[in-house]
Amino acid sequence: MLNMALRTFRRDWKAGEVKVLLFALTIAVMAMVAIGSITDRVHRAMGEQSSEFLGADYTFESPRPIDDAWIERGRNDGLEITRSQSFATVLSSDDNFQLVSVRALDGKFPLKGTIEIAEKPFTQGVVQQAQPKAGTIWLEPRILGVLGVEVGDTIDFGSIQLTVDGVIVAAPGQASEVFNVAPKVLIHIDDVEKANIVQEGSRLEHILFIAGEPAAREPYIQWLKSQKNPTQEITGGKEGTPALKAALERAETFLRLASLISVVLAGVAIAVAAGRYSQRHFDYSAIYRCLGMQIRQVHKLYLWQLLMIGLIGSGLGLALGLGLQSLIINQFSDYLPKPMVGISLAPVITGSLSGLVVLLGFALPSFLQIAKVPPLRVLRKELLPRAMSSWVIYLLSIGVMALLMWWQSNSLLLVGILLAVAVVTYLLIRLIAWFIFKIGVWLGKRGSLPVRFGVGQLKQYPAFTISQISAFGLAFIIMLSTVLLRSELLSEWQSQLPEGAPNHFLVNVQEQEVEPLESILQESGVSTKGIYPMVRGRVVGLNDMTLEEALDENQQRVGAVRRELNLTWMADVPEANKVTQGEWWSESDVADDRAELSVGEELAQRLGLEIGDVLKFSIGGLEVEGEITNLRSIQWDSFQPNFFIIFEPGGLDGFPASYITSFHLPVEDKGVLNQILREMPTVTIIELDAIMEQVQSILDQVTMAVEFIMLFVLLAGIAVLYAVLQVSREERLLSATLLKALGARKKFIRASILAELILLGAFSGVLGVIGGEVLVNILYSQAFDIDLVLHPWYWLWVPMISVGFIGIVGWLGLRHLLNQPAHQVLREY
């Protein structure tokens, strides 16, 4: 049987019978391998980048010293581990003091990313991966102004003196700590003990920075997780950068989706091609059967064909996919995350195996049909194999699709969404098929003869028409959703860091300094987003009860009620906030005896606060009450100062306030910061420009990756459209030739073919738009957390593009064939 199968395959190959199916499979495997590898590589490279913010792949924090054996174990596993201690202390030089947050290191820092050290404040630094030598200290620029020192000077650190060796321009770990008021310094870990600065009972965090290959790293992290106690905390790359977390997660979801989509496209192409292949083999099967072959033998023969097509198609697709992904990564390396990581085996294996599985799931039903042709077909051509229950076919395809999606995405939610869409699409297709019939009847009465003939072609083979429309429609659904999702993500990311967003903050501005500060800024041409008051106070009571009475144990542990909060008053809702419950105060109802309050909804939820609750604050020994009138959602990744609690204007009158302001300052204007520090030495400057630039560059790269994958999905979609047109080309060619043989003129033939193609395009386009809107909105709400949006503009565009593409490509594929002599064409079919 194998011999015969090989011979059959060779003959089919020569006769061009397997080419379309092989083409579809090759495209499918190529797409899966290429998209899979590219997304995997981009994804891992992005992971590397977010690690750079953390300074490591993971950090492990503990309030108590960490067992040396744990560190030893990690290092033995081949991991890089830098130990550090973190605490707050006061630095002094002459009569100047500054509270700082110290990070003492025992090894290289950072393990991921770089640290930028300069010799003068507010200048470009040198990028390095290092640690301060014992006896030296690296400082954030604002400390130099406060302490009145320069690089090379010494400062007091506990009982010893340290030499200022450099200025920290940018360092990892800043993102989550930007609004920590205490500026950061780096020292060598040995100096901590020498300085005698840490006493029994001092608040000290022990931190491990951990980096290494995933194979060694992940088991170690798992082990740490099993060992750690509740006071110890493990943080991975993404969690360390709230500003990027959402963006990266969405990008990942998008990329995962893209690879799922390639599976669907592959399935469609293969199903269409396999249907065609099996139809073309019905005659063969009937003759085989007539000559005495048994069903089992015919099954076996065609399963061998399927296997051989699978192996060759997967092999070709794999080779092409690997070549393509490396070409693409090299070509676009400027726009992709750097450094790019190497290719990994998993997506390659998944891609090639998926090819075989897709082939089985989508082609097997058609192939099984072949052997079921009644042998009587040799006498009665119209006999077809008994149709398999369509439920069996759909269940098999959907099952295989679900399996593959789950395999590729590991996300049941995404799989569920896509399957739901598949069901909706199926129903839509039935509806549209019904429509075609109705329109066909309508046109059959009204259209000109060629149009009626063209529409008649669609009506004559409803199953083939439906499979074409569903394939085209699905390709359009997928392409449209990809385009829409990409636009939505991009505009979201742009709004996260708009051009000219404030990248410098001044805090701790005293009331009498507000006016001089405004004039300095005005002279330098810097425009601010306003100067806000900030009052530090504690929450001490809720609804006439103390916190101990009002809150349960867990609630009492919430950070916001254990420390001083920054309170403010504002007339309008701050930019990055949205009122989610209650109403913001209007200008007319200025504070009566009890101020209105706006509370962040997360905090309210954790403390069980509701609108109407009354909070009591202690501010500098005095007490004040306010009533909650609204709750706000706060966008923590906005790089804006955010406040848990906002009073209505006037609510904090009479309490000592410091002020805060923010502005956008390009690098070349940074000199103005020195002037501010000279004139108002107590003002604290928070520079976010470096980190924002880094975030921006990551967002740019993620954007590029998304654009790029979208382009690839579009190409894969076009390949499917093209494959389906190829498959249906013969049908059209044959009917056109028959027409020609019957004496129809070219004009007539052209009109009838175009009518058929245009109608096909229009229905596919409509299906694409409806399905695309449904899919994209389900994805928005379920996977991306975006509100419902409709895209009426595309309702016009997609059908037009669909008609244009299917019309033009379909026509081009036929045009030159129509010039062949009719008898030649007819003899071949």
Added chain:
Amino acid sequence: MLRTQELTKTVNSQGQDLTILSDVSLTVNEQDTVAIVGVSGSGKSTLLSLLAGLDLPSGGEVHLAGEPLHQLDEDERAAVRAQNVGFVFQSFHLLPGLSALENVMLPIELKEQDRAKERATELLEKVGLKDRLQHYPNQLSGGEQQRVAIARAFASEPKILFADEPTGNLDTKNGNKVSDLLFDLNKQLGTTLVLVTHDDRLAERCQRIVRLEGGKVVADNAVATQTEATQAATAEQ
């Protein structure tokens, strides 16, 4: 070799039972040549498909080479065909992707017999297509295609050959050539031949003519001996 008893075929067409064949009882002995004739719609092709086991009767019995076809399932009937039956069709039914040689080799291969290539080549030489071995069906004329089909039909050395209007798609000259080949090979190899035709001259070359009308056998006559019939046909030419 072939025996039917009260063979009946009815089909359901638009809610009505339509009787295509009723009570056909025939016996065909080994090496007989039988023509089934009748006008279009008289049930000729249906009878042929039942005799060859391509279809199942609604009633009655068919025995082919001792096997009760009416009791066998699809695959068992296929096995009987593989061992005993050859076909020649009106529309040739060559496999378009296979060369002339490969088409003839196919039944030999299906029977898993040796020397498929040599035997196929021999047969094609006998039908005068020595120079056409590697041609594909679409490169052959209708007459040539039917000669390949005849070579294929005899390739597996069948005990019985069914021919459905073997000359129906051919002009007189090619038709004669094909029927000459058919009867010559039949004689040489001692095959039983059952052919369906509405060409009286072709029918008269058989030993026996069975005439169908409205699904019933209305005449079953032995004609003059095969030699006489052949002589008559040759004389006419």
